[in-house]
Amino acid sequence: MKLKGRHVILSFVFLVLGFLVSFSYQYTKNESNVIQLSDQQWEKDYYYRQQLIQLEEQNKELRNELEEKRQNLQQLEGKLGEQQQLISRYVERKKDLQILVGELPITGEGIEVTLRDADYVPSEENPNNYLVHERHIYLVMNELLSAGANAVAINGQRIYRDSYISCVGPVVSVDGIPYPAPFVVSAIGNPEVLYSSVTLTNGVVDLLVSDNIEVEIEKQDRVDMESRVSGDRW
Known part of the structure; x- marks a missing residue:
């Protein structure tokens, strides 16, 4: 019987397939050794897997707790x-109040109003009508405070809310300390x-002049006043 060309090709293909199948079987038989795990190894593997899962859960809880505490900390920092x-x-307000009541020294620009007794006193007139009295000082002091002065002093002695001024002849006493004329009323503001x-028409200066008081006013770039605590005078 005569073989045709296609029969030869098919025979060759089957031969190659048979060889490949045989080779694959032998290779698989030699190389694929199935690893058998013992019960103890399975238990260890299961135990470690459970431990890993628990650690991951704990880690997640800790991250959530950390985030919560971070947010709380941010809120506390904001409130702080x-x-x-x-x-x-409050500190600034307390400082301002301490300055106003005289517990702290104060420095600033302002003015000085100097009051002097009259240079000339007619012989037929009463000399007291030509002297500076406490009412004149109060007049100037009250006007300055009404105009917004932060602090007032007389001849360098600071005036407080409980200060008192009295007149004995040509001498004016401030909180018990006597001062002769001239009297310098300093104000910070x-x-x-x-x-x-103080220079308004028909105001303080005009009233003082009508009472025979000599008045001099000067603007000051710097006026210093002691505190009640640091000063010697109370």
Whole structure:
């Protein structure tokens, strides 16, 4: 029987397939050794897997707790910042009040109003009508405070809310300390406002002049006043 060309090709293909199948079987038989795990190894593997799962859960809980605490910390920092600002305002307010009541020294621009007795006293007149009295000093002092003065002093002695001024002849006593004329009333505040206040028409200066008092007003770039605590005078 005569073989045709296609029969030869098919025979060759089957031969190659048979060889490949045989080779694959032998290779698989030699190389694929199935690893058998013992019960103890399975238990260890299961135990470690459970431990890993628990650790991952704990790690997740800790991350959530950390995030919560971070947010709480941010809120506390925000509140602390607000409290610090509030405390800072309270401190500044306390300082301002201490300055006003004289517990702290104060420095600033302002004016000085000098009051002098009249140079000439007619012989037929009463000399007391030509002297500076406490009412004249009060007149100037009250006008300055009404105009916004932060602090007032007489001859360098600071005036407090409980200060008292009295007149004995040509001497004026401030909180028990006598001063002769001239009397310098110093005020810390806006110089322009204070000056305008005391020099108004028919105001303080005109009243003093009508009482035969010599008045001199000067704007000052710097006026220093002691505190009640640091000063010697109470």
